[in-house]
Amino acid sequence: MSLSAEKAQDIRHNWTVDEAQALLSLPFNDLLFRAQTMHRRYFNPNEVQVSTLLSIKTGACPEDCAYCPQSARYDTGLEKEKLLEVQAVIEKAKAAKAAGSDRFCMGAAWRSPRKKDMPYVLAMVKGVKELGLETCMTLGMLDEEQSQQLAAAGLDYYNHNLDTSPEYYGEIITTRTYSDRLGTLANVRNAGMKVCSGGILGMGESTQDRAGLLVQLANLPTQPDSVPINQLVKVAGTPLESEQDLDPLDFVRVIAAARIMMPASHVRLSAGREQMSEEMQTMCFFAGANSIFYGECLLTTPNPAANKDQALFRKLGINSEHRVTREPESLETLLAVPENDERSLFYNAVQV
Numbered sequence: 001m002s003l004s005a006e007k008a009q010d011i012r013h014n015w016t017v018d019e020a021q022a023l024l025s026l027p028f029n030d031l032l033f034r035a036q037t038m039h040r041r042y043f044n045p046n047e048v049q050v051s052t053l054l055s056i057k058t059g060a061c062p063e064d065c066a067y068c069p070q071s072a073r074y075d076t077g078l079e080k081e082k083l084l085e086v087q088a089v090i091e092k093a094k095a096a097k098a099a100g101s102d103r104f105c106m107g108a109a110w111r112s113p114r115k116k117d118m119p120y121v122l123a124m125v126k127g128v129k130e131l132g133l134e135t136c137m138t139l140g141m142l143d144e145e146q147s148q149q150l151a152a153a154g155l156d157y158y159n160h161n162l163d164t165s166p167e168y169y170g171e172i173i174t175t176r177t178y179s180d181r182l183g184t185l186a187n188v189r190n191a192g193m194k195v196c197s198g199g200i201l202g203m204g205e206s207t208q209d210r211a212g213l214l215v216q217l218a219n220l221p222t223q224p225d226s227v228p229i230n231q232l233v234k235v236a237g238t239p240l241e242s243e244q245d246l247d248p249l250d251f252v253r254v255i256a257a258a259r260i261m262m263p264a265s266h267v268r269l270s271a272g273r274e275q276m277s278e279e280m281q282t283m284c285f286f287a288g289a290n291s292i293f294y295g296e297c298l299l300t301t302p303n304p305a306a307n308k309d310q311a312l313f314r315k316l317g318i319n320s321e322h323r324v325t326r327e328p329e330s331l332e333t334l335l336a337v338p339e340n341d342e343r344s345l346f347y348n349a350v351q352v
């Protein structure tokens, strides 16, 4: 069988929770071997895609996501901010480009964008796009019209996470339903944008819930282009502040299963990377993670400083992946801090 015929069989939309659980329960070495083998069929195993994330509107969110310091319902001491000015966002995107990012992600703590916000948001997309960067946004729920407007402005990716399994979801969020989330993903997909969707581990969910999340993602009509797998960052004041620590090897298992079930997707190490040792991140890359956010903060939670990423990538012989506009270059160039150190620009970022 040709590789392309084999590849067509790799991408399935009929996964069952039992199958996903069986993957998660494989002997660790067998699971990682399968994941690494699959990874090499679709990606250069020594390349990792790097994005920059900026909060364009922080805090005071009306939703009740139990993990989120930006919810107005929890007292986390987070300073809320208004929507940033369009020009300020474009300046930050320029700095991200100078620091080597190919993709600029903009996040706003909203239930969904209001009509009066849309012109500003659309102007941000156009302005960032004109810099030659890929654009990504996360703004909460979108209806059909908003999705069409964002696509027409040139938005490449839209992030909207499923967070967890449908069964566990009600323990984490009550202000929007699982089907609301799936509806937003359908609107984004139908408007022609690429979907970025994943979840959070360590919120007290069972292995079956982790399997259920992966099944939901893999069985979407088109598998998400990017699958962020977050580790809960326990923020004081949120309902999950005292949640039990996640076993790092269980996290790696989910990365590996995501790689096997969504072989052509970028699996992203997102929130919680600051709490991960170098060894754990390395295991995640081996298991098939091939995307990270870089910047001093991932939304409102700490993210490893760029120079730590640079050192780790150098140790591992990993280069940045540039699929759009540039030839591959070394991580050293990619993660070099620009002369006028702009890292502080990425400080005020928010949890989504």
Ligand code: SF4
Binding pocket: 061, 062, 063, 064, 065, 068, 069, 070, 071, 108, 109, 110, 111, 140, 351, 352
């Ligand atoms: S995760 Fe997003 S929607 Fe939920 S409270 Fe935080 S900012 Fe609001």
